[in-house]
Amino acid sequence: MNTTWSRFNIVSIVLGFAFLYIPIVLLIVFSFNESRLVTVWAGFSTKWYGELFRNQGLIDAAWVTARVAFISATVATVLGTMAALALTRYTRFRGRVLFSGMVFAPLVMPEVITGLSLLLLFVAIGLDRGFLTVTLAHITFSMCFVAVVVQSRLISFDRSLEEAAMDLGATPVKTFFAITLPVILPAIVSGWMLAFTLSLDDLVIASFASGPGATTLPMKIYSQVRLGVTPEINAACTILIAIVAVGVLIASVVNKSREVQRQRDEQAAQRH
Amino acid sequence: MVQLATSDHPDPAPAAAAGGFGKAIGNRLVIIVPYLWLFFFFLVPFLIVFKISLSTTAIAMPPYVPVFRLEEGLAGFLDSLGELTLDNYLWLTEDALYFNAYVSSITIAAVSTLITLAVGFPIAYGMARAPAALRPTLLMLVILPFWTSFLIRVYAWIGILKPEGLLNQFLIWLGVIDTPLLILNTNTAIYIGIVYSYLPFMVLPLYAALEKMDYSLVEAAQDLGCPPISAFWKITFPLALPGVVAGSMLVFIPAMGEFVIPDLLGGSQTLMIGKTLWNEFFNNRDWPVSSAVAVILLLLLVVPIMLFQQAQARSLEKDR
Numbered sequence: 109m110n111t112t113w114s115r116f117n118i119v120s121i122v123l124g125f126a127f128l129y130i131p132i133v134l135l136i137v138f139s140f141n142e143s144r145l146v147t148v149w150a151g152f153s154t155k156w157y158g159e160l161f162r163n164q165g166l167i168d169a170a171w172v173t174a175r176v177a178f179i180s181a182t183v184a185t186v187l188g189t190m191a192a193l194a195l196t197r198y199t200r201f202r203g204r205v206l207f208s209g210m211v212f213a214p215l216v217m218p219e220v221i222t223g224l225s226l227l228l229l230f231v232a233i234g235l236d237r238g239f240l241t242v243t244l245a246h247i248t249f250s251m252c253f254v255a256v257v258v259q260s261r262l263i264s265f266d267r268s269l270e271e272a273a274m275d276l277g278a279t280p281v282k283t284f285f286a287i288t289l290p291v292i293l294p295a296i297v298s299g300w301m302l303a304f305t306l307s308l309d310d311l312v313i314a315s316f317a318s319g320p321g322a323t324t325l326p327m328k329i330y331s332q333v334r335l336g337v338t339p340e341i342n343a344a345c346t347i348l349i350a351i352v353a354v355g356v357l358i359a360s361v362v363n364k365s366r367e368v369q370r371q372r373d374e375q376a377a378q379r380h
Numbered sequence: 381m382v383q384l385a386t387s388d389h390p391d392p393a394p395a396a397a398a399g400g401f402g403k404a405i406g407n408r409l410v411i412i413v414p415y416l417w418l419f420f421f422f423l424v425p426f427l428i429v430f431k432i433s434l435s436t437t438a439i440a441m442p443p444y445v446p447v448f449r450l451e452e453g454l455a456g457f458l459d460s461l462g463e464l465t466l467d468n469y470l471w472l473t474e475d476a477l478y479f480n481a482y483v484s485s486i487t488i489a490a491v492s493t494l495i496t497l498a499v500g501f502p503i504a505y506g507m508a509r510a511p512a513a514l515r516p517t518l519l520m521l522v523i524l525p526f527w528t529s530f531l532i533r534v535y536a537w538i539g540i541l542k543p544e545g546l547l548n549q550f551l552i553w554l555g556v557i558d559t560p561l562l563i564l565n566t567n568t569a570i571y572i573g574i575v576y577s578y579l580p581f582m583v584l585p586l587y588a589a590l591e592k593m594d595y596s597l598v599e600a601a602q603d604l605g606c607p608p609i610s611a612f613w614k615i616t617f618p619l620a621l622p623g624v625v626a627g628s629m630l631v632f633i634p635a636m637g638e639f640v641i642p643d644l645l646g647g648s649q650t651l652m653i654g655k656t657l658w659n660e661f662f663n664n665r666d667w668p669v670s671s672a673v674a675v676i677l678l679l680l681l682v683v684p685i686m687l688f689q690q691a692q693a694r695s696l697e698k699d700r
Binding site for chain 1: 409410411413414415417418419421422423424425426428429432442499500502503505506507509510511518520521522524525527528529530531532533535536537538539540542546576579580583629630633634636637638639640644654657658661662667670671674677678681684685688689692693
């Protein structure tokens with residue numbers, strides 16, 4: 109393809125990225141503001157971060173969120189990977205249409221509906237709302253995102269590698285762990301990270317599914333935001349953004365070096 | 381290795397049968413476990429929502445009647461069945477509030493989808509035309525905001541759009557306006573919030589479609605004297621159509637039920653169905669009516685969701 113990058117293309121990309129990033133940059137900048145007024149710059153200060161670490165409610169909520177996100181992302185990754193395998197490997201089984209519908213629908217389902225329906229389920233089966241119910245709710249919607257991420261990797265996966273392993277006498281289980289898993293691992297890792305951040309970010313579903321004693325960080329931030337914009341919330345948001353940004357950066361560097369390694373291996377293999 | 385590189389697209393079905401792959405119990409579990417999970421935590425809850433939407437509000441816990449109880453057996457179940465009513469749905473049609481909320485949700489979601497498309501298309505197009513070495517970085521830059529919390533991104537706009545906020549300070553400093561614009565707590569703020577939050581969802585499918593496009597078609601048309609604008613509508617846009625459909629549905633469907641954006645950026649005048657449902661549930665504690673609101677919202681979204689699934693299935697088929 110002939111790539112002539114016109115001025116129009118460049119301008120639209122620059123404007124687009126400015127639109128996407130300026131609000132986040134401003135939010136971060138004003139978390140270092142001396143003044144309590146978020147929109148008037150009064151000099152550099154990190155005092156709001158200090159305030160943050162003295163706010164026990166916020167710290168408790170952060171701890172709840174971290175545990176919910178870790179557990180739900182891990183379980184969702186296992187279930188989502190299984191769902192992706194089921195969808196790509198088994199083109200015919202009873203109820204496949206329903207199954208793929210149940211995997212794709214939660215991706216676009218309005219959160220208020222998912223939240224309400226899960227809450228009513230928990231009430232119907234008499235499960236007390238709290239840590240467990242939030243975790244179950246997060247597993248349910250994030251496993252579908254994992255399934256889509258892993259599925260897109262599985263579709264381009266070269267099945268002849270597995271066939272070769274099994275021709276050489278490997279059992280299906282051994283083949284899966286020795287051949288399939290290492291190949292789809294980057295997709296599984298990004299699936300886990302996606303599930304983790306989805307859980308970390310979720311406000312609406314958590315508000316429905318959670319109960320007393322299991323207030324998550326977004327719920328806490330939301331209740332404070334309703335009272336007004338404060339630099340303390342800016343500081344909390346900045347920390348969250350930093351955690352996610354570092355995570356994504358590490359993942360992309362790891363992926364990149366794996367990719368380089370793989371290309372080197374392939375070249376070496378072809379030379380023999 | 382050479383042979384492996386050439387057979388990139390094996391047909392999965394015969395391989396699964398030939399390798400004895402489908403026989404092992406472990407492979408059955410791969411289907412059964414996520415199937416049961418989604419059945420129990422996704423499908424069953426909807427049936428419960430539907431049932432409660434036919435119930436009557438009561439001062440009890442849970443706050444509705446009838447409650448099906450297993451210990452009452454079949455007779456008790458049939459008795460309870462007789463207590464179900466359509467009253468909640470009738471109530472929704474009688475009170476103009478709900479009708480207006482549905483109409484304004486559809487309008488806001490549709491308009492913001494169109495704006496997102498108009499904003500996202502040039503970005504996706506520019507990315508697809510960018511030098512190949514630069515594309516992964518650009519892609520990463522579009523995905524990155526998606527990883528940042530939705531709540532945080534909406535919150536960031538409050539500080540910008542407030543009457544004494546950064547946008548007004550900037551415009552006054554420029555001398556464009558004398559008095560601050562009132563944007564926060566209006567529908568304009570909701571549009572900005574939705575376009576901003578869902579822009580990556582629009583750009584990614586558009587980019588996927590545009591990147592595969594053969595640009596020499598456009599060049600050929602222009603060589604034959606087709607003006608750029610009509611070349612766009614005759615060639616580029618139709619070829620990008622799968623991306624347009626997928627992106628639009630990814631914006632429209634969640635925007636319909638959006639709660640955070642109308643709640644934080646919109647005003648008290650703004651009616652959106654997600655906010656109505658939330659208030660009905662948390663403030664009025666009327667579980668049956670909020671269930672009925674959810675059922676109608678779901679019915680309105682059935683067609684867009686099916687459109688999305690078809691677009692999704694088609695793009696997966698193409699990748700095979």
